[in-house]
Amino acid sequence: MDLEKYGMSVMGVAALVAGLLLVRGRFRAASGADRILVVGPVFEAAPLAVFATEHFLAAQDLVSIVPKWLPGSLFWVYFVGAALLAAAISFIAWRYVRWSSTLLALLFLIIVATIDLPNLGTELGDRLFWTLTVRETAFAAGAMVLAGSVWPQRTSISNALIRLGRGIIAITMVFYGIEHFFFPRNVIGVPLEKLTPAWVPFPTVLAYLAGIILIVSGIGLFVRPMIRIAAATAGTMLLLLTLFFYVSISVVEFNTDLAVEGLNYVFDTMLFAGTALLAGFGADQSQRIENLTQRRKDAKGRGILNRS
Secondary structure, rough: OHHHHHHHHHHHHHHHHHHHHHHHHHHOOOOOOOOOOOOOOHHHHHHHHHHHHHHOOOOHHHHHHHOOOOOHHHHHHHHHHHHHHHHHHHHOOOHHHHHHHHHHHHHHHHHHHHHHHHHHHHHHHOOEEEEEEHHHHHHHHHHHHHHHOOOOOHHHHHHHHHHHHHHHHHHHHHHHHHHHHOOOOOOOOEEEEOOOOOOOOOHHHHHHHHHHHHHHHHOOOOHHHHHHHHHHHHHHHHHHHHHHHHHHHHHOOOOOOOOHHHHHHHHHHHHHHHHHHOOOOOOOOOHHHHHHHHHHHHHHHHHOOOOO
């Protein structure tokens, strides 16, 4: 347990620091809502690195999740861990992102298809089943949007990835937002089974506020002029929840048997925050490409070295 919780913690901090250092150039080049959106892959990468570490350090505990019909269950636990780590490194280094995001989306969709959906018949009326299933589908959707947005040229495939992925994220936000009104005592952001601790002030008010932001932001993702603002708003809210709500819970639980669970809640919520930010990728891309092209022409006209 100690190795697992310390390993996950160290990996999370290391991935965050490395990601924030390497994203500085893109952050400085962005403006407005794009400044928060551009760090989305960093907040996607850190949780992926943490969950990869959990796959390596707690492989025996995770074997039970692997479908029984799949041979070599321990191998698949390590394989998924390696895939998550590879995606995290790609997002942090900002290399081969088109391929890593496409494969990450495929991985999450396979997890949904092989682990979640086979339980549909027995778990149809279970709220938690749907919460987890749409969460993992949304993780796949965020990677789809990222893959489509970094495509070398806009094609029907890249546009389809962006629109489908963004639509799934939007529906997930609205679904989670509605859940906050039915289950206001459950933890905020991703309303899972855990109850909000008694020491949190005004838990119901916070739940309703988070629910409203998620619903409005989810609807905003369907309105072209509002896409980037909606994604930035939802992502920022979820990041603030991660920092001030879930990190606090994790600190309180760190020296208890709930330490790993607390860390999972922190990085689950951070991953959903990163997914919300990724929903803003690819929005108004044609106009930004046009502006970039015009700036390059202006720079050449002034005899300035063109840098992409």
